[in-house]
Amino acid sequence: MAPAPDITGEVVAEFLSSEGLKSLTSVAHEPGDDGGNYFAFLTVTRNRNNRQQPSNDKLGLIKVKAAMRGIKITFILSIDGDTDLEMSIRATLTANFEPYVRSAFSSVQKRKVFVWLDQKKAIPKPMLANIVRTTAEVIASNKLTLAMLSTLQDANIPSKLAILNAVRQLAPVTAEGLVTALSGRGFTLPSEHWLNNQLDKIRKTNELVRSKSGMYALTTKALKSLGTSKKRESPDISRLLALARSRN
Amino acid sequence: MREVAHHLQNEAVKLVKANNDLADLFARSVFNRYYYSTYHIVRDLLGQLEPQWRRVAHKNLPQLMTGQVVTVLKAGKTKASRVDDSDLVRNIARAIASAHELSSILTISYAARVTADYEVEQKVAFDASSRFALDTTSINDAHQWPHKAEFHAKDVLSAWHQLQT
Numbered sequence: 001m002a003p004a005p006d007i008t009g010e011v012v013a014e015f016l017s018s019e020g021l022k023s024l025t026s027v028a029h030e031p032g033d034d035g036g037n038y039f040a041f042l043t044v045t046r047n048r049n050n051r052q053q054p055s056n057d058k059l060g061l062i063k064v065k066a067a068m069r070g071i072k073i074t075f076i077l078s079i080d081g082d083t084d085l086e087m088s089i090r091a092t093l094t095a096n097f098e099p100y101v102r103s104a105f106s107s108v109q110k111r112k113v114f115v116w117l118d119q120k121k122a123i124p125k126p127m128l129a130n131i132v133r134t135t136a137e138v139i140a141s142n143k144l145t146l147a148m149l150s151t152l153q154d155a156n157i158p159s160k161l162a163i164l165n166a167v168r169q170l171a172p173v174t175a176e177g178l179v180t181a182l183s184g185r186g187f188t189l190p191s192e193h194w195l196n197n198q199l200d201k202i203r204k205t206n207e208l209v210r211s212k213s214g215m216y217a218l219t220t221k222a223l224k225s226l227g228t229s230k231k232r233e234s235p236d237i238s239r240l241l242a243l244a245r246s247r248n
Numbered sequence: 249m250r251e252v253a254h255h256l257q258n259e260a261v262k263l264v265k266a267n268n269d270l271a272d273l274f275a276r277s278v279f280n281r282y283y284y285s286t287y288h289i290v291r292d293l294l295g296q297l298e299p300q301w302r303r304v305a306h307k308n309l310p311q312l313m314t315g316q317v318v319t320v321l322k323a324g325k326t327k328a329s330r331v332d333d334s335d336l337v338r339n340i341a342r343a344i345a346s347a348h349e350l351s352s353i354l355t356i357s358y359a360a361r362v363t364a365d366y367e368v369e370q371k372v373a374f375d376a377s378s379r380f381a382l383d384t385t386s387i388n389d390a391h392q393w394p395h396k397a398e399f400h401a402k403d404v405l406s407a408w409h410q411l412q413t
Contacts, residue, residue, distance in 0.1 A: 109348075
């Protein structure tokens with residue numbers, strides 16, 4: 001529906017407050033062909049039952065009512081204390097684990113906190129456990145719970161799935177051939193020894209076979225679990241193309 | 249662009265006492281620059297995932313992240329779990345959380361940019377400790393956008409890379 005020409009930011013703000021939104025701090029208009037979009041900035045709080053105030057249901061209803069008047073609204077919620085929490089997590093971790101943690105980020109979703117670490121170097125397991133415990137405590141003091149703490153791996157090491165995909169495409173292939181293929185796809189391989197270890201592990205789960213001449217191929221089990229697709233990126237087509245290339 | 253933002257940020261603070269109107273204009277530009285710096289990081293990421301995504305309009309980026317990008321990652325997660333690749337399953341789960349995070353950073357920073365550029369009556373509020381805020385967005389938050397976006401982009405890219413055949 002085309003918006004009435006007399007709609008302005010003030011009209012939208014008035015409409016929102018008539019709908020009972022008290023914590024509205026401002027409205028910003030993003031121009032557009034269809035009358036554009038209004039960003040409504042809102043601070044949300046929690047009531048005694050730990051429910052968001054105003055609730056998302058209520059905000060959704062207001063959006064629909066606004067749409068009926070030809071106004072498109074996007075609510076931007078700022079949760080009281082959210083920024084402070086991230087800052088205290090970051091301060092705590094960089095202060096206590098300075099050799100490992102460069103920075104930390106967090107995000108609160110439905111009272112659960114997701115934390116990401118920007119690490120300076122690999123963190124040994126006992127140290128990581130320590131970090132998790134400390135983070136959980138900071139979060140608990142804000143009456144929230146830690147949902148996930150994760151670190152970013154800098155090294156782009158091929159996963160089991162990536163290795164299986166490469167074998168599927170190139171089989172029969174030697175470990176050396178796999179090293180070349182995987183590096184060519186932009187993966188970092190610690191060493192050929194590392195790859196041999198991975199291949200052994202996969203062999204033990206009956207997903208790979210190794211011939212006497214040191215060639216690897218997938219088992220039926222692996223092929224079945226990898227599945228296929230009928231799209232352009234189908235693994236069967238990649239395999240055909242790889243075969244054609246190897247004949248040249 | 250982040251350096252430009254930071255430079256403007258310092259200038260804005262220096263100007264507060266002498267000329268509040270000018271300080272306001274500088275401060276608004278800071279939010280604008282931090283948004284664009286964040287936007288470029290996300291656009292680069294999307295271009296690496298799928299070249300045609302480089303041309304997606306600003307306002308559609310958040311939905312692209314939580315929509316198509318997450319769909320591909322989820323399909324990859326199913327594949328990884330079918331071959332019992334638990335490390336990759338975990339990495340993809342993290343990348344999905346990062347994709348949602350990128351979407352929300354974009355939504356918030358874009359809204360702040362729109363306020364900064366179009367809502368001139370909404371003035372920047374300076375405090376005594378040489379910080380300022382535009383509506384509910386503090387300059388501290390804005391300063392973090394590109395840094396966070398870079399971090400989450402790496403997360404998404406590394407999981408995505410594992411799924412290429």
